[in-house]
Amino acid sequence: xxxxxxxxxxxxxxxxxxxxxxxxxxxxxxxxxxxxxxxxxxxxxxxxxxxxxxxxxxxxxxxxxxxxxxxxxxxxxxxxxxxxxxxxxxxxxxxxxxxxxxxxxxxxxxxxxxxxxxxxxxxxxxxxxxxxxxxxxxxx
Numbered sequence: 001x002x003x004x005x006x007x008x009x010x011x012x013x014x015x016x017x018x019x020x021x022x023x024x025x026x027x028x029x030x031x032x033x034x035x036x037x038x039x040x041x042x043x044x045x046x047x048x049x050x051x052x053x054x055x056x057x058x059x060x061x062x063x064x065x066x067x068x069x070x071x072x073x074x075x076x077x078x079x080x081x082x083x084x085x086x087x088x089x090x091x092x093x094x095x096x097x098x099x100x101x102x103x104x105x106x107x108x109x110x111x112x113x114x115x116x117x118x119x120x121x122x123x124x125x126x127x128x129x130x131x132x133x134x135x136x137x138x139x140x
Contacts, residue, residue, distance in 0.1 A: 033094055034073070045107075046120040048098060053114035054089050060116065062109055069098040069106060069118070 037049045052060065052073060061072045074093040100106075103123045110117040 033092070034096065036096065044122040044124060048118040048120065050096060050116045051114065052116045054091060057111050062106070062118065064100070064106060067100050067102070069100055071096045071116070
């Protein structure tokens with residue numbers, strides 16, 4: 001029995017991009033830092049919240065690259081000569097990625113109380129009905 005890929009199944013014409021999207025999503029790491037929540041605030045709105053305690057707004061960058069939301073954090077090194085006896089607050093750089101569906105856009109970002117909130121909105125396409133005329137001869 002031959003294995004059919006998602007893009008080659010006869011009922012899924014034109015869905016080869018979906019297969020690439022699933023592969024790209026599987027390749028993104030499952031690292032646990034920083035922790036995050038994803039909530040649905042309305043039927044077409046979502047919010048991603050990342051716990052970024054210790055990071056300033058200037059330490060964070062948010063980009064959308066090829067339908068992929070990428071949040072990067074990098075703190076500047078402390079040059080004031082502090083000596084830590086215990087360092088339990090994470091101060092490492094990170095990159096967290098989320099694959100966005102077609103039609104989902106980032107509508108804003110807000111930083112409050114050590115949490116970075118990213119608001120997403122999905123635009124609803126209009127339903128289009130197209131009538132296909134049957135010709136006597138097929139166009140070649």
